[in-house]
Amino acid sequence: MNLKDSATRVAVLRVLRDIVDAAYEAERRTVLDGLRAARAEFAVKSIRTTLPDHTPIATITLIDPQPAVVVADEDAFTAWVVANHPSEVETLIRVRPAWQRAFLTHLVARDPVADPHTGEVIPGLTAVPASAPRSFSLRLLPGGPEEITQAWRSGRLDLRQLLALDGGEA
Template identity: 40%
Template sequence: MTLKDSAAREAYLKTLLDTVDEAYKAARTEVQEALDAAARETGTRQISVALPNGVEIAKVSLTSGTAETKVVDEEAFKAWVMKHFASEIERQFVATVRPAFAKKVLTELTAAGGTEWADPETGVIHDVPGVASRPARARGHRMTFAETGRDAVMAAWRTGQLAGVALPELTGEPIRCSRCQGEDGPDALCDACARPVP
């Protein structure tokens, strides 16, 4: 393969990759919105995924987001520690809060879900400045493929079963499978692509 051929192949694949990536992100957003709605309305947190011919290929499960308290104003947090816990300040060229103390306070604030921290030695409750609870990971979902799920998807793509479902923009119009040639009929379904056949 020449350099020109290799570069052309890279260009083709990059174009397809970008198209697939954009479609994937849109589909993932759509699934997340539908899962969130299903969880609110019916309590559904998991669904099965199947090919058009009914072969189950994966499960999609709702995951919960997590929150984490972080320092958002270093100076305010440091001033609070200097005032109330001066021994936890490390003096270098600049004064900084000892990492172990910051980690301890932030971990306890995360667990408490707020910005009030109780000094375990004195019992004094401090409203800690310069910190905020922010999502560390957004609520999402995960897809778990069946053992042969990915192979089944690739086979379905090669036979045209997914042409009208996944990325029809790559083909211009739906590809019909070689078994039924896409001839629609009223009675039976093609067992390869699940389309009506004469």
């Protein structure tokens, strides 16, 4: 293959990659919305995907964010840390970020937020509920990529249909 042929191939592959990327992102949004709806209606969190001939290829699962503790009042929290954990306060009179992250991860996300050792309510902290799932994981099954490749090469997967733009014919 000469340079001109390679350059043409790069241009075509770039356009095809962009089409595939756009189709992938749109389909990801559709799947995420569908999984959220299935979770709300049927308590379904995970689905198994198959090729048209029912060969299993992957599992798609909602990723549930965890509730978290966040600093709602920096000054009140800093004052509490100064009084209770002075070695964790920097001269700037701020809580060391690494310690704050570690400390917050060990707290129960329930208002009022309390010190797990003393039960004392910690000023300046509040619990925030977990957000709705914003993503999902796709775990290909062993042999899944090979099954997809074989189905594509044999014609069992119609990429024109799979990559149809705007839901119309390709």
